[in-house]
Amino acid sequence: MxxxxxxxxxxxxxxxxxxxxxxxxxxxxxxxxxxxxxxxxxxxxxxxxxxxxxxxxxxxxxxxxxxxxxxxxxxxxxxxxxxxxxxxxxxxxxxxxxxxxxxxxxxxxxxxxxxxxxxxxxxxxxxxxxxxxxxxxxxxxxxxxxxxxxxxxxxxxxxxxxxxxxxxxxxxxxxxxxxxxxxxxxxxxxxxATCDDALTAGPSTSVPDTARDAAGTGPGAVPPSPTAGEPARPAFARLGGSGLYPNPDNAYVATGFDAPPAGQVLVVRGKAPTGTSGDRARPWPDPNAQVRYWSMCDNLWWGPGEVVANPMPDGTVDTGCRTDSDTRLAADGTYTYVVGREEQRTTVESVPGVTFLPLSAATPDDKHLLILRNMLADPDFAEAIQHVPVGSGPAGTAEVMGDHYPRAAYCDLASLTASGPQACPVV
Missing domain, CATH: 2.60.120 (Jelly Rolls)
Structure with a gap:
């Protein structure tokens, strides 16, 4: 793998x-x-x-x-x-x-x-x-x-x-x-004085050179190897960060992946941590929460490290991030993300229990990067990403995270629609 x-x-x-x-x-x-x-x-x-x-x-x-x-x-x-x-x-x-x-x-x-x-x-x-x-x-x-x-x-x-x-x-x-x-x-x-644009920022058209270098277009970046035929099954690993303002309250696992072949989608499944909910301030620690917040985000691999942000016909933007509150959970507390093209969204969202994540509408065939975040993990939450040593590969990461480890596989969209998430095993 x-x-x-x-x-x-x-x-x-x-x-x-x-x-x-x-x-x-x-x-x-x-x-x-x-x-x-x-x-x-x-x-x-x-x-x-x-x-x-x-x-x-x-x-x-x-x-x-x-x-x-x-x-x-x-x-x-x-x-x-x-x-x-x-x-x-x-x-x-x-x-x-x-x-x-x-x-x-x-x-x-x-x-x-x-x-x-x-x-x-x-x-x-x-x-x-x-x-x-x-x-x-x-x-x-x-x-x-x-x-x-x-x-x-x-x-x-x-x-x-x-x-x-x-x-x-x-x-x-x-x-x-x-x-x-x-x-x-x-x-x-x-x-x-507070910056004039502090609360009114619009889309940026420029990218700092330092960001480009760090994000994969500059010296030292290791590009993924090209694949032939069926893409390899993605596997998440625990990687750390330095040099671009790391948030000490967050920990991450991530995997790069090739765009799904025609008629397919990428399915990602794992057990969700219990977290606080909503957008209101509340006391922490919370005895009913294992983390303060968690999310899954889809990003472009190449370039400055863009998160997916697809403009929609109605003027809204479909971003590549789904929070814990935006994620559907099964009765056993597991999530199932389905990563696909915007034109597959309606079909995907008709499947009970799944949460759609978009590929970039501008470059859907490019390589992408999935990132799972855990924020402020309770010390007793042994399977939190924070407990995985930085630099651990998929096997070591999965060993610590157990059922909370996100597993991924490509799946035929017709099978998913006909039979539900169980038609797409990720073990």
């Missing part, structure tokens, strides 16, 4: 998106004293499939980026309100666009339920309360023993190095209010 082992996935998957080019931080008018902090042109450049469809974004999430220049004594103050959403977090990254451990051992991620509210406010991810309460997060090189802090940079980072903060929100309910940002240094407080 063969499977794809793309270097592109190992370095590009973890963010689920890549950053657009951003002007280097500069000292604005009246802020050019030696102790004033250098500030970026604006805060919260939008990321995601709508603004920059690169590096395999999850289409049910939104991302915003803030760049900074490392300087001893610098603190970045982030004043915000808890969103009403399935998940939110802040994470800081080093000059290599990797997460890291701060000099005091603190992780470079603050997940929603770990953010302590301001006095008089409440955190809906810690207790049952209305969203909108206030919080203050600091990114600083003096994080030891302080609450709501992210490390500015790893130990030994020289002044002038680049750093980044990313704000992530999954499945928001209603409007998102982006946090206010202030840079502080030696008594100077410099507010940073």
């Amino acid at each position: 063969t499977h794809w082992k793309p270097v592109l996935f190992a370095v590009a998957l973890a963010l689920s998106t890549s950053a657009p080019a951003t002007a280097a931080p500069t000292i604005g008018p009246g802020r050019d004293t030696p102790s004033a902090p250098a500030v970026p042109d604006c805060a919260w450049h939008p990321l995601g499939y709508r603004s920059s469809n690169v590096a395999y974004p999850d289409t049910n999430s939104q991302y915003w980026l803030l760049r900074y220049t490392v300087r001893e004594g610098l603190t970045i103050e982030i004043d915000g309100r808890y969103p009403d959403a399935r998940y939110a977090s802040f994470a800081s990254y080093d000059a290599s666009r990797d997460s890291f451990t701060g000099p005091d051992g603190s992780p470079s991620v603050l997940t929603d339920h770990r953010i302590v509210p301001d006095r008089g406010s409440h955190n809906p991810y810690r207790e049952h309360s209305r969203p909108g309460g206030k919080f203050t997060v600091s990114v600083t090189d003096r994080a030891a023993g302080r609450r709501n802090t992210l490390p500015l940079s790893p130990a030994g980072t020289p002044e002038g190095a680049e750093g980044t903060v990313i704000y992530r929100v999954y499945l928001p309910h209603g409007e998102i209010r982006l946090p206010k940002v202030t840079f502080l240094h030696d008594g100077h407080r410099v507010p940073v």
Whole structure:
């Protein structure tokens, strides 16, 4: 049994998106004293499939980026309100666009339920309360023993190095209010304006060269071997990510696959973890959930790492991602995804118990990449992707995940329609 082992996935998957080019931080008018902090042109450049469809974004999430220049004594103050959403977090990254451990051992991620509210406010991810309460997060090189802090940079980072903060929100309910940002240094407080397009991003027509290199068109990428005749059965493996802003709360398994032959579809089946549901903030951990969120996404293999996003005649977009809430489950808790062309969708969705995933309408015959995500796995959920060692092949991944391991096979669409999912064995 063969499977794809793309270097592109190992370095590009973890963010689920890549950053657009951003002007280097500069000292604005009246802020050019030696102790004033250098500030970026604006805060919260939008990321995601709508603004920059690169590096395999999850289409049910939104991302915003803030760049900074490392300087001893610098603190970045982030004043915000808890969103009403399935998940939110802040994470800081080093000059290599990797997460890291701060000099005091603190992780470079603050997940929603770990953010302590301001006095008089409440955190809906810690207790049952209305969203909108206030919080203050600091990114600083003096994080030891302080609450709501992210490390500015790893130990030994020289002044002038680049750093980044990313704000992530999954499945928001209603409007998102982006946090206010202030840079502080030696008594100077410099507010940073929110980017004009932060909440109005449209489709991007440009792809950063760094993203292209990491996503498979640049040096070092290992292309899949061409196949002849019947395509090989895909097999999922646990691959990690570095260099493109990995989210420490996520873990992934993935497989590349050839487009199904004429009249066929790709069927993927596995046991779903129990997760929280909907798009509202609720306390975590949840005694009834094994993960906070999970999804399956179909992406293009070649190029910058686009998630499938097919424009539809009615003006909507059929994206290649299905969340846990969008996925049909059988009585035993298993899912069955059927990956096919848009013209097969009506037929596929007539089959009870299956969930349709689209191939790219523009290039349906190209190789694609399936990605299964687990977010914030409960420590007692032994079959979570988080427990699979990074770099494990299909056999090792399946051994840890057990029934939760996604198994795939090509299947005749007529057989699927006539006899249901049982006509397509994936064992």
